[in-house]
Amino acid sequence: MSTGAPVIRFEGIRKSFGPVDAVAGVDLDIAEGEFFSLLGPSGCGKTTLLRMLAGLEDPSAGRIRIGGNDVTDVPPFARPVNMMFQSYALFPHMSVADNVAFGLKQEGRPSAEIKTRVAEMLDLVQLGEFGKRRPHQLSGGQRQRVALARCLVKHPRVVLLDEPLAALDRKLREQTQFELVRIQKQVGITFVMVTHDQEEAMAMSTRIAVMNKGRVLQVGRPHDIYEYPANRFVADFIGEANMFEGVAEGEGLRVADLECPLALEKPLAAGTSVVVMVRPEKIAMSRDGDGAGANRFAGEVAEIGYHGGVSSYRVRVGAERLVRVTSANRRHHTEPAVERGDRVVLSWHPANAVVLP
Amino acid sequence: MTAGRAKLDWGRRAVLTLPFVWLLAFFLLPFIIVAAISLAESRVGIPPYVPLFDWTQGGVWPASHASLDNFVQLFQDDLYVDAYLHSLSVAGISTAICLLIGYPMALAIARAAPARRGPLLMLVVLPFWTSFLIRVYAWMGILKDEGLLNSLLQGLGLIDQPLVILNTDLAIYIGIVYSYLPFMILPLYATLERQDPALLEAAADLGARPWRAFLSVTLPLSLPGIVAGTLVVFIPAVGEYVIPDLLGGSGSNMLGKALWDVFAMSRDWPTAAALAVAMLAALVLPLGLLNRLQRRLEPAEEGA
Structure with missing residues (x-):
């Protein structure tokens, strides 16, 4: 775990949907190279927070910094983050290789470079043979890895994972937990994951932010959060x-x-x-x-x-x-x-x- | 397992039989009659054509009067070839305009808040509450020289002389686009509404600006809707009779109108039948191609 300057900084972030405060004032730093989890029950604002980081939602108040730069008003296509969606959101009309190449094509990279980087990335997620397939010809676990490859290929500062394992069955989920951590270590990119599954968060994360009702209740290493919960909600929610x-x-x-x-x-x-x-x-x-x-x-x-x-x-x-x-x-x-x-x-x-x- | 499957198949067959018989009795049979008449020879009398087979000569086989003369005649007569090409071009251009107007409308409805989609769709379908014929007549009132449009423009001082729109091709385009627009919007809306919004978010997240995201994600994924809408507008537009007759005036030369003239005015059933068969044959070819395209697109869509 790196202890460098924060790669992500939330400053007084709020998000209201009508009268409801989905996120009610969050200040949070995430360090370079962390595998950071936002953990909480459904409706606690963790996904909204992640989507604001990706630029898919605009905060009602507060600033977001990535790598020191204020990105609050930067549109999603210009942010140095890539997101893995819960549904994976693979483009069904494109092959696996085209899905992975999509982000590089938007950058206007030369096609030779795109080809090598896509091949490298597919090898990293062990899908080297599957480049020509369509997403609907893959299993759930394979689709998940395509989605991950599509995020990583652009070498973003941060990869955002929205319930990355929710769609997998139990056995595959455990296997994939380790796989994700292995890949994160290998590429050295900061991962921010949203999950409602405390075991998943504990097993994978360097640090966890436990959220409820739009607020961060405690931030710490899995061990700290489990053994020394700061309040009743955290004590009850974790374990x-x-x-x-x-x-x-x-x-x-x-x-x-x-x-x-x-x-x-x-x-x-x-x-x-x-x-x-x-x-x-x-x-x-x-x-x-x-x-x-x-x-x-x-x-x-x-x-x-x-x-x-x-x-x-x-x-x-x-x-x-x-x-x-x-x-x-x-x-x-x-x-x-x-x-x-x-x-x-x-x-x-x-x-x-x-x-x- | 096999028994259960057989039972299922039997049930399916029973359900399919009804529409099948329906199509056979009310579509295929009449078409065979029309096709038969198209091979016959015209005459004055009842029916106004010479029966295909003549049993009065005796012998085992009847004497046949079937010939392709009517079709040959169609191709030799510039009037029909013109009508044919003109119909295709009017229908093609109208379909393209419907697509250009209908796509943004369908997209706007599909992206509207879920509670608003119903009322907006209702507005699209609302014109159907009034008879088609009455709506076309209304357009006559709007487009004629002293009609609503010209009075308005003259009242505003924008023009001195009334614009001549009624009885021109422009009036036909306006009529067809107006009448068929809902048929373009509905299938487009159906495919656009089904698209996972996360796909566009993913495109944006991967660096695609909105316009690029539209071209590389929304548009290709809506191709089945485009194909369906195009078919539903183009096919009836080719054979459209009422709109060219009422709005296009006597000068307009479209297939539907030509067909009616030959059938009702000249009482030449065989030529009219040949015209109908030729129209159908010429539509089936592009249709089949589009259909194949659509089938090729569908499996990709299921993967979403």
């Missing part, structure tokens, strides 16, 4: 989270429906109301021990989901609270296996919990 809402009291946190207070890593001023978030895999579950003491809670296993490599449990603590716990199935036989209805004790180290405002 699974157990939230304990309570008021600081003495050394710990008093939670309304729990008998014992939660232990905190650092004490808070008495009376502060906060949320403590614990990831399901940070919670240890055992059938031994009693349910007394700090951060130890007795409960009953209400649901079990077996996913192969891991199992997820919902444990009823108190009258209404269901605590999510996941644990890896390390051995062929977990002896003795936890069954539904079993009494268990949950515990976690306070350092593995995050205090959210």
Whole structure:
């Protein structure tokens, strides 16, 4: 990951569609060579932000800089970015090679140069043999790679990817994640990807901006965002989270429906109301021990989901609270296996919990 | 699996039979009768032609009176050749004008906000609420020497003498373009509306200015619509009778009018039939070519 000057800078970007603010004030820097993801639920403004970067939407306010130049008023055909559309938007009446050559032809490159660059690019995406085919003669994964080649061939400063993997089936999607990252490293171009799939964003990105309701809620490396979410929305949206809402009291946190207070890593001023978030895999579950003491809670296993490599449990603590716990199935036989209805004790180290405002 | 398939095929065949029988009874059969008459000899009487086969002579085979004389006569008579060429050129030019006016209109409707497309299309189709004949008569009122257009222009002081438009070829062009424009707009709209807007965005993103994007993406992808619209306008325009008769006056020499004159005025059914067959034959050829072009374009479109 490069730490040079930002290649992209959003300054106070807003976009209103009628009374609705799709993007409600975004300031964001993206560094050269990053694989940057805009992550959020549908309607959070991530695609609008990407389209403004491409010049396909005009911001209602704010400036956009690419490579230091203000491109806010530059039309899409003159911007040094290329976009891979969610539908791929391949030209159906052109061959694969003509699709890839399209951008170079607009630049008026000599035909010999176009030919070599198109061939190189098709080789890079492993479609060297497919130049003469029409898009409708290709599989979904092949079309996706043509779309990528069409973006990369112009050597843009930034490649924009709008849900690049959404149209692929699960197996191909995982394979393509690595492939995209490999190609990004190879060409060294900054990638900005929009996705609603947090696993995809985590697996591929150098940094992620989590968005909701037109705002950026947190920017950071996947690890930061998962382990140290800045607020409840991010904690809940990324991965699974157990939230304990309570008021600081003495050394710990008093939670309304729990008998014992939660232990905190650092004490808070008495009376502060906060949320403590614990990831399901940070919670240890055992059938031994009693349910007394700090951060130890007795409960009953209400649901079990077996996913192969891991199992997820919902444990009823108190009258209404269901605590999510996941644990890896390390051995062929977990002896003795936890069954539904079993009494268990949950515990976690306070350092593995995050205090959210 | 095979049984299910056979059943499906049977069902499909049943559904297809009705239109097939319809076409056979009301299209092919009448055409065969017309084609037969075109080979007969004209006479004064009822029917006004000599029957093709004469059974009165006796023997196993009837004596035949069929001949291609009528067709030979068509080609020898400059009047018909002229009418033919003139019809083709009027229809061709009118179709081109329809395309030039209709394409931007169709594009504008297809690019309008979805809520506006319905009303705009309605406006295109609105003239059909009035009878075609009445609308052509209305154009007579507009175009004649003391008509609406000339009164307006004279009232504005733009011209001293009325423009002579009615009973000229210009009036025919105006009439045909006006009448057939909706038939050009509708198929064009259908193909343009289906185009994925992301394609144009992709073109712009890859560096194409709007005009280049139009020429390299929108236009080629709308070719099926252009072909369909051209066919739907050109074919009836070649045989158009009412418009040249009412707006073109007696001087206009177009096929439809010639056909009517021969058929009704001269009561020469065989020559009229030959004219009709010749017109059809000459239309089928360019039609077949266009059709093949359209079929070649379609698979590309599915890939979108």
